[in-house]
Amino acid sequence: MAAAAQTPAKHAAPSRRQRVAILGSTGSIGVNTLEVIARHPERFEVFGLSSHQRVDELVAQCLRFAPRIAVLPDRERARQARRALAERGSRTEVLDGDKALCQLASAPEVDAVMAAIVGAAGLPACMAAAAAGKRLLLANKEALVVGGELFMRTVAEGGATLLPIDSEHSAIFQCLPEDRAAWGGRIDHIVLTASGGPFRGRAPEALRGVTPAEAVAHPNWTMGRKISVDSATMMNKALEVIEARWLFDLAPADVRVVIHPQSIVHSMVVCRDASVLAQLGTPDMRVPIAYGLSFPERIASGAPALDFMNLRGLTFEAVDERLFPGLGLAWAALAAAPGTTAVLNAANEVAVQAFLDGTIRFPDIHSVNARTVERLPPRLAAAHGLEDLLELDRRARAEAAQAVRAAAAA
Numbered sequence: 001m002a003a004a005a006q007t008p009a010k011h012a013a014p015s016r017r018q019r020v021a022i023l024g025s026t027g028s029i030g031v032n033t034l035e036v037i038a039r040h041p042e043r044f045e046v047f048g049l050s051s052h053q054r055v056d057e058l059v060a061q062c063l064r065f066a067p068r069i070a071v072l073p074d075r076e077r078a079r080q081a082r083r084a085l086a087e088r089g090s091r092t093e094v095l096d097g098d099k100a101l102c103q104l105a106s107a108p109e110v111d112a113v114m115a116a117i118v119g120a121a122g123l124p125a126c127m128a129a130a131a132a133g134k135r136l137l138l139a140n141k142e143a144l145v146v147g148g149e150l151f152m153r154t155v156a157e158g159g160a161t162l163l164p165i166d167s168e169h170s171a172i173f174q175c176l177p178e179d180r181a182a183w184g185g186r187i188d189h190i191v192l193t194a195s196g197g198p199f200r201g202r203a204p205e206a207l208r209g210v211t212p213a214e215a216v217a218h219p220n221w222t223m224g225r226k227i228s229v230d231s232a233t234m235m236n237k238a239l240e241v242i243e244a245r246w247l248f249d250l251a252p253a254d255v256r257v258v259i260h261p262q263s264i265v266h267s268m269v270v271c272r273d274a275s276v277l278a279q280l281g282t283p284d285m286r287v288p289i290a291y292g293l294s295f296p297e298r299i300a301s302g303a304p305a306l307d308f309m310n311l312r313g314l315t316f317e318a319v320d321e322r323l324f325p326g327l328g329l330a331w332a333a334l335a336a337a338p339g340t341t342a343v344l345n346a347a348n349e350v351a352v353q354a355f356l357d358g359t360i361r362f363p364d365i366h367s368v369n370a371r372t373v374e375r376l377p378p379r380l381a382a383a384h385g386l387e388d389l390l391e392l393d394r395r396a397r398a399e400a401a402q403a404v405r406a407a408a409a410a
Contacts (some may be wrong), residue, residue: 019047020293021069023060023125024116028224029165030140032285033114034061036293039302043314044293048104052117053077059084062092066146069093069107071100075407099176101125106132115140118226119349120342120393123147127386131158137292139165144243146342146389161219162247162293168192168240169247170288171266171279176248178296190248191268192240193260194319195220197232200261204322210362212355220263220283229352233365234319238330239348242341243408245334252334257327260319264306282306326366333373339392340373346396347372347403364407371403372396 020037024030030049050071051058059081062070065363070085070092072078078096092181095104105113105125112135119142126143129136136233138144143151155162164170191399198217199207216228223231229238237257241252244255256377263283268276281287282304290301319327326348351368356362360368376399 017041017043017045017111018111018115018293020044021048021050021107021110022046022110022114022116023050023101023105024052024114024118024123024140025049026051027116027118029116029285029289030114033116033137033289033293034065036290036299036301037065040293043299047110048107050101050104052121055080055084055317062090063088066090067092068109069104070094071095071097073097073101078270081164082210098124102128105129107136108132111135111139114289114292115143116165118142120146120226120345120390123151123389124386126150127154128156130160130162130292133159135161135163137163137165137289138247141166141169141239141243142345144246145345146240146393147386148242148246148338148341150385150389151377152249154359161295162214163295164243164247165285165288165292166240166243167283167285167288168247168267168363169244170291172244172248172269173290174275174279175269177241179240181405187254188270188272189254190244190250191256191258191270192237192244193263193265193267193316194234194237194257195263196229196259196261197234198329199232199323200259200320201378204363207323207362212358215355215362219261225356226349226352229355229365230348232301233326233362234324235326235329235348235365235369236353237324239329239345241330252331257319259319260314261317261373262311264315266313273365280306326369329369329373336373341390341394342389343376344373347400350397350400350404354408360404364404367407368403371406372400375399375403 022030022033025314046065046067048069049061049067052073055077060071063084075096078094082094102125113129114137114141115122122140123143123146164173215232216225218228218231241255264280265278268278270276286301286303286304290299329344333344347369351365354363
């Protein structure tokens with residue numbers, strides 16, 4: 001096991017309300033974050049919100065929570081929101097563009113940043129929050145999948161407190177000793193649990209005809225369309241393996257995956273003495289969100305308590321590599337040249353969107369991912385800074401688009 005990174009500092013109980021910026025406030029994580037905040041108005045206030053395209057939803061959130069700043073990606077959407085808010089007497093300032101998003105994430109007035117933007121698009125704002133030393137609640141796994149060592153170095157140099165929000169990584173974080181220096185001597189490996197998604201148990205050849213509607217119908221969790229498809233392919237777990245490698249400073253072989261259909265055990269830490277520490281709870285994202293907002297304390301999340309008397313049993317099974325071939329790309333990418341995980345993430349984003357658009361079939365997602373990683377020229381594999389990573393992401397998307405066209409024509 002690799003040497004441990006610095007422990008997030010403990011925070012005393014706040015003497016004033018903590019100001020929170022939510023990047024991606026109209027997505028499922030953002031909506032759940034606002035629900036938790038609404039339960040604790042004495043502890044938190046919403047300083048800023050952002051959305052990619054859901055103008056009406058963002059306007060409604062601004063009217064309810066009265067943030068000082070709201071950010072949209074372009075001038076036209078910002079103009080629509082600005083006019084709608086002005087008509088209702090709102091004093092929220094509406095800004096637009098990536099620069100404004102980074103300014104919100106790093107604003108001196110902000111105490112905590114919920115990073116819930118889907119995909120590599122959230123990396124610059126995550127980096128800005130980390131460099132500014134914020135309490136960074138990371139729901140954007142792609143920041144670590146793409147940024148890796150650079151992102152973790154920025155967290156350390158900026159003095160940020162990094163708290164994982166993915167249910168699996170939050171579970172691991174809650175099970176580990178608070179003194180990260182003790183991790184290497186106590187921990188043998190970690191186990192990420194996966195539900196298996198909607199297609200667990202199906203024959204691989206039966207997946208060619210599945211529709212986007214079937215792929216996004218997760219049996220346990222309510223999530224956005226992209227991450228729901230990732231769950232169906234288990235690429236979400238591949239990305240989580242990469243995230244865990246960096247987040248917990250682990251050797252890739254020390255991150256393992258097991259299918260757990262009930263989604264009650266959210267992940268496990270296996271100790272050197274063979275003890276296993278696990279975090280259990282109902283599958284509700286408000287639990288890790290509340291933990292991240294209040295760390296090191298705990299506050300009511302609004303999630304229902306786990307009813308042990310109604311549990312029908314907890315089962316575990318090995319991953320079917322024929323059904324979920326994409327999972328193995330995690331360890332392959334980690335073993336390859338630096339930057340390969342960024343290429344894999346970009347390819348997957350392109351492939352999933354092509355599937356949702358009806359351009360390619362479900363199994364083609366893996367084909368596009370594998371082909372892109374294989375064909376991208378080795379000279380593009382090294383990435384040393386944010387601009388290098390963004391350029392690598394752009395080139396990978398172009399390569400993936402070619403793979404999509406080839407898959408669609410086949």
